[in-house]
Amino acid sequence: MSTVTKHLQSHQRRPEARPQELLKAALDLFAEKGYSATRLEDVAIRAGVTKGTLYIYFENKAALFRAVVEDGIFPVLDKGEDIVANFAGGTSELLSYMTQTWWTLVGESKLSGICKIMVAEAANFPEMAAYFHNEVIVRGERLARKIIETGINTGEFRAIDIEVAVDSLFSPILKLMLWRHSFANYSQSALEPRAYIEKHLDIVLNGLMAGAKS
Amino acid sequence: MSTVTKHLQSHQRRPEARPQELLKAALDLFAEKGYSATRLEDVAIRAGVTKGTLYIYFENKAALFRAVVEDGIFPVLDKGEDIVANFAGGTSELLSYMTQTWWTLVGESKLSGICKIMVAEAANFPEMAAYFHNEVIVRGERLARKIIETGINTGEFRAIDIEVAVDSLFSPILKLMLWRHSFANYSQSALEPRAYIEKHLDIVLNGLMAGAKS
Amino acid sequence: MSTVTKHLQSHQRRPEARPQELLKAALDLFAEKGYSATRLEDVAIRAGVTKGTLYIYFENKAALFRAVVEDGIFPVLDKGEDIVANFAGGTSELLSYMTQTWWTLVGESKLSGICKIMVAEAANFPEMAAYFHNEVIVRGERLARKIIETGINTGEFRAIDIEVAVDSLFSPILKLMLWRHSFANYSQSALEPRAYIEKHLDIVLNGLMAGAKS
Amino acid sequence: MSTVTKHLQSHQRRPEARPQELLKAALDLFAEKGYSATRLEDVAIRAGVTKGTLYIYFENKAALFRAVVEDGIFPVLDKGEDIVANFAGGTSELLSYMTQTWWTLVGESKLSGICKIMVAEAANFPEMAAYFHNEVIVRGERLARKIIETGINTGEFRAIDIEVAVDSLFSPILKLMLWRHSFANYSQSALEPRAYIEKHLDIVLNGLMAGAKS
DNA sequence: TATGAATGAGTTTTCATTCAT
DNA sequence: GATGAATGAAAACTCATTCAT
Incomplete structure (x- = not known):
């Protein structure tokens, strides 16, 4: 210049x-x-x-970091709550909708980066880690639990462990998010994320279904 | 002297x-x-x-870092190859054995820490990330793929996407590993890892089974 | 506009x-x-x-500093000159009047702060220190000397060293001024400044008096 | 080089x-x-x-500053206490000895610089100012008070205000100390410090003496 | 005149790295 | 081999100063 x-x-x-x-x-x-x-x-x-x-x-580097995380978290949290509150439909459809929406809102957005940051820096920023855990992870899990519980109550799903089911459903999407910021350049999937998620759900939802042999 | x-x-x-x-x-x-x-x-x-x-x-900090990663990786890789080579039994049993063994060898061990490091530092150490990806992740995935392919060929599993199935199976264990080094103090599970893995397999293997409604 | x-x-x-x-x-x-x-x-x-x-x-910080000092000094100097020029009375009374006036005009006012600044920053602002010394300190001392000389000439005081006498008389007031801006919060005197000065003069003037045993 | x-x-x-x-x-x-x-x-x-x-x-600049002050204070405090404890003689002689010793130990030494620092920086380092005040100033004053009290009790001195008398005696030496680090280059005295102190004492001790007209 | 956003040179602080012992 | 005192380059941080509005 x-x-x-x-x-x-x-x-x-x-x-x-x-x-x-x-x-x-x-x-x-x-x-x-x-x-x-x-x-x-x-x-x-x-x-x-x-x-x-x-x-x-x-004020300083840590304050900037905090602001980055908070700025990224809040909008997503707000939208997230909205979606679940206003949903109507069968449990499987809801889960499909949820995961796809998660990818759109979180995976493709800022929050995937923030998620990687938090995993990497949790030990260096304990208060932020606790905050992130309680406000993002726990809240997200609560939503997922509720859906699965409903599925069990309606007889759509078998009586599986809900905590585990949540992870069976969402961990691959978490992996997708982290990979975007780490090994993305070295591992290209044959699938684009949305199709990947759909196929993953096909597997896990089948495993959750009632009538599956336990 | x-x-x-x-x-x-x-x-x-x-x-x-x-x-x-x-x-x-x-x-x-x-x-x-x-x-x-x-x-x-x-x-x-x-x-x-x-x-x-x-x-x-x-020689310097980076060399120490490299040594840490390599020192942690090689023994595990060696054992991993051994196990798969010498296994006999049904596909489901093999996967159960594999995942539990992974937890023992990797999750509970040093390598879970290395895994977190690599996710966090991949962008700062591209050659190492590539190396780790090719030598650890890809090699591990190759093993998993082979098992699932076998399951499909024997008719034990449906014809699902293998890449996705690998992640459906292993991502929750990855999550467990990363959490140990990040949010562990804030989120205690009701389950200990080995039971968690067993229940997770119960869900996903059911989803993989032939005869599941696709 | x-x-x-x-x-x-x-x-x-x-x-x-x-x-x-x-x-x-x-x-x-x-x-x-x-x-x-x-x-x-x-x-x-x-x-x-x-x-x-x-x-x-x-123009800049130094200019502001200079302005602060000059703005504080000149009015006081002017008044000071005035007072001495127009005074009538005995030497002891004059000294008492002078010291009390000094306290009023300088000690209690802005100039006590400036005095502390100048002591603290003299080495960083040599020209200002020189200026302050010549225009304020020397001028003040000249006044004091004159009074004491008069006292000696009239036989009111003994033949003491004038330079020293000036400091014997004025140093405690200087201390009072500096303390206001440094240790004031930690050391509260039993006396308020004007009484303190009066008692101090009682001591030193006695020491200056003719007839004191040398 | x-x-x-x-x-x-x-x-x-x-x-x-x-x-x-x-x-x-x-x-x-x-x-x-x-x-x-x-x-x-x-x-x-x-x-x-x-x-x-x-x-x-x-650890940092402030710690260095603190160390400078403490390192300068302690040896002087120790010596000071020693001297007063072991002194024998008349009050005037003791005061003369004290002031001269003060000049040697404090005025000519590090502590004169530290004294200037503390006056200048008291407001920026309140805890240090309080510490310095209590450990150095108050302790010094206590010594001086004791001597003067003795003088009054033995009838050597008149019944003057002790607090004021301390300052009447010591302030000029304080001034000498501060001047060394501020206006020294602009104001050269005709006297060297020890003679200055002697003459100053001649004035003030006379003022303290019993028999002086109050 | 007055503002306040922005600058950039200067200071403090950190820490990987070196090397005489 | 091991030490630990010292280095120096790089990073965080500060703040006097500028200038378009």
Whole structure:
């Protein structure tokens, strides 16, 4: 960039958008490199500002990290609750809908990156890990449990262990999410995620069905 | 000091023992804190030596990291190959045996920590990620595929997508491993791992069985 | 906007008032925290403006500092000269009047803070230190010397060393001033300053008196 | 310094002396420039090491500052107590001895610098200020009070206010100490400190004497 | 005039790495 | 082989200063 262009761009005002740009840049880098390996200067550069600007909006690196996680979590939580509350239909359909929606809202979105961050940094940020666990994981599990319980009560499913069933259903999607931010470049699946999920459900739902030999 | 005098000294350690202590200490910390957040001084302290000693055995931090991963991987890989080669029995039994063995050899062992490290640091160590992916993940998947293919060929299983079936079966165990090093303190399961795996297999194997309504 | 329209606006401030508010805020903070530890942002906030505004009135931080010192010094110097010029009465009375007035004008006022600043920052601002020394300290000492000389000439005082006598007389008041801005919270005197000064003079003037055994 | 010499000097071991060298360098700079304006790099350079070395011995800048003050205070406090405990003689002689000793132990020593630091930085380091006040100032005053009380009890002195008398006696020496680190270059006295103190005592002790007209 | 967003040079702090002993 | 004192480059963080509005 020439000195001239640079001069014309400095001291520009774009107040409202700034924090979001910074959070986006930070999320990208935290998800890719992890917390420690992410340099604030790189975050700033990616957001098109300088280091100092970061400190206008966030007290320090940890605060930026916290903001990234919270900013990513809340919208998803809100949407998530909405969906489950307003659903009508059979249990299998609901689970299919749930998993696909999860992929859309979480897997494909910011939250997959945040999920990887949290797995990687849980031990370094215990309070955040606890928060994330309680507000995201537990809440998500609660939703899934409820659906499966309904399925059992209606006789659609056998009397399986609900905790396990939740993981049987959702762990592969979790894996998909983590892989996106780790081994994605080395392992390309023949399937795109939505088809993968559909086929996975076909397997597990069959296993859950009543009449299956226990 | 001559080699002779030195030999006469008491309290001598076998030099080969040292790297193992260092590797163990390094694995613990890498798995807990991640690569960047792990300070070599802490590794040294945990191993009961000083920072300088680390550099006698490992060229630098990255080399230590590599050594930790390789040191953890190879024995497990070797055992894994052994098991599959020498197995006799039905497909379901084999899968049950495989998963339980995986938990014993990998989940409960060092390798669960290494697995978390690799997910967290894949982007920072591309060659290692590629290496880990090809040598561990792909090799493991190959084993699993073979078993499932056999099940399909013998008519024990339906004709499901093998790639997906592998993940349906193994992802919850992956989750268990990652959780041990992240959210373990916040989420205690009602089940201990081996029972969890058994119940999970009960669900998924049922889903894989021939005669299940597709 | 034309000058006319601007004039019609309400809530208008006299621009000359602004620097005084800024100087006051700056003095408070400089006296409390010292030069380096005082952030211009804090000065601005205390004055109810923003950082940018400071630069409308002062070229930079050092200029603000200089302005603070000069703004505090000159009025006091002027008054000081006045008093001495127009005084009539005995030497002891004059000294009593001088010290009490000093306390009122300097000790209780802004200038006590400036005095602490100058002691603290003299080495960092050599020209200002020299300036302060010559314009304030030396000028003050000159006044004091003159009074004491008079006392000696009239036979009221013994022939003591004038330089020392000045310090014997004024140092405790200097201490009082510095303490106000340093250890005041930890050391409360049983006496309020004016009584303290009176008692101090009682001691030292007695020591200066002719007829005292040398 | 040539690359060669530099190379020969690096990684040299001088363990025990190091912290004291650092403290000395730090005291010099803190006393001269104040806390904030002192750059750790300059401290390191003056001590002949690099920045990093400072952090081997002191956790951070504030810890170094604290260490400087404590390191300077304790020896003086110890000696001070000693002297007063073991003194025999008339009150005036004792005061003369005390003040001269104070100058030797404190005024000419590190503690004069520390005294200036504390006056300048009291507001920024409240706990240290409180500590310094209680351990140094109060303890010193207590000694002085005792001597003066004795003088009053023996009839050597008039019944003056003891608190004030302490300051009448010691403030000029305090001034001398502060001036050494602030205006010393601009104000050279005709007297060297010891003579100055002697003459000052001549004035004030006379004022304290019994028989002085109150 | 006044604002406040942004800068960037400067400081503190960290820590992998070196090397004389 | 082992130590630990020291380094120095790199990262976090601060804040005086600028400037478009």
